[in-house]
Amino acid sequence: MTTQLTPLNPAEIAESLNLKPFQGKQIFRWLHQKQVFDFDRMSDLSKDLRKRLTEECAASQLELVRMSASPRSNGTKKALFRLADGETVESVLIRDRERTTLCLSTQVGCAVKCAFCATGLSGYTRNLNPGEIVEQALYLLQDEKLGEKTPNIVYMGMGEPFRNYDATIKSIKLLMAPEGLGIGARRITVSTAGEVKGIERFASEEWQVRLSVSLHAANDELRTKLVPLNKKYPIEVLMKAIRDYVEQTGRQMTFEWTLLDGVNDSPQDAEELIGLATRVKAMVNLIPYNPVSGLGFAPPPLDRCQAFRDALEEAGVNATLRRERGQDIDAACGQLRRQHLATA
Ligand code: SF4
Secondary structure (H helix, E strand, O other): OOOOOOOOOHHHHHHHHHHOOHHHHHHHHHHHHOOOOOHHHHOOOOOOHHHHHHEEEEEEEEEEEEEEOOHHHHOOOEEEOOOOOEEEEEEEEEEEEOOEEEOOOOEEEEOOOOOOOOOHHOOOEEEEOOHHHHHHHHHHHHOOOOOOOEEEEEOOOOOOOHHHHHHHHHHHHHHHHOOOOOOOOHHEEEOOOOOHHHHHHOOOOOOOOOEEEOOOOOHHHHHHOOEEEHOOOHHHHHHHHHHHHHHHHHOOOOOEEEEEEOOOOOOHHEEEEHHHHHHHOOOOEEEEEEOOOOOOOOOOOHHHHHHHHHHHHHHOOOOOOOOOOOHHHHOOOOOOHHHHHOOO
């Protein structure tokens, strides 16, 4: 049976192949730190070990189908991967003057079915394993020259991370491993659509990994339309879980708010959001919508986005208006895969 190496940490690699601990670390370093998936290039391993790895192991579970770079978006690039069973997932690298951020997927498709999301439209297929999640980051970083700067990671691609809880947690540990990318916990954010059970479990994790909740609406009527999960966990239930999380961990969390023209961008919407954000001292990340054809939503004009942010700031809520990036490469989650499925 072939051993998949990327879901394993250094000790697990050594144990599963009956190797010395240092050999497990060497192999892990090649895969995660140097993003080398060709055993023959792992030059500090003996010839015999390289031969054995080639015969018994798989270095990678993903195959890169397409990498689209956006000339208009300062090097934002989006990758589409094929998995061993033929399914596809996508992930995005967003470049900023300050930092590089990788947006990773945790599931093939998504069952949450948010009204404005291309991934939700395609339905849910399966969970990704920890190696399939981490490899997205490894491939995106392959030709990047980040030097000492480690990237930020956001679990905000395809899927609801808390519906694939254990694999998400394991993948975070792999990304943080010092023999690999060594990404600091505070540079990693898990974004949930409001899976209350996941928020409760996440509160007990002993680390500083950040939490964000995709709110998009601050009253039940609108939120149920936009995020159907709200039927199961209405806003007051969600807010209780968030308040408990903040009290238990002492960590500040973030609300994500996709700005949709004429839907959730009015002064009244801002008022309602201010009410919720103030209760749990949340920061707010405003994201102008990245249009998906056929779904009937559009981003508000820039001045309305700015007015929305200003209303929050004036009320003392720390808000950022993210510049939408990558429209020309279909960088909204699930769009590239949808196109691929339509043309396959
Ligand atoms: S926005 Fe996120 S949670 Fe909602 S359907 Fe899309 S992938 Fe799922």
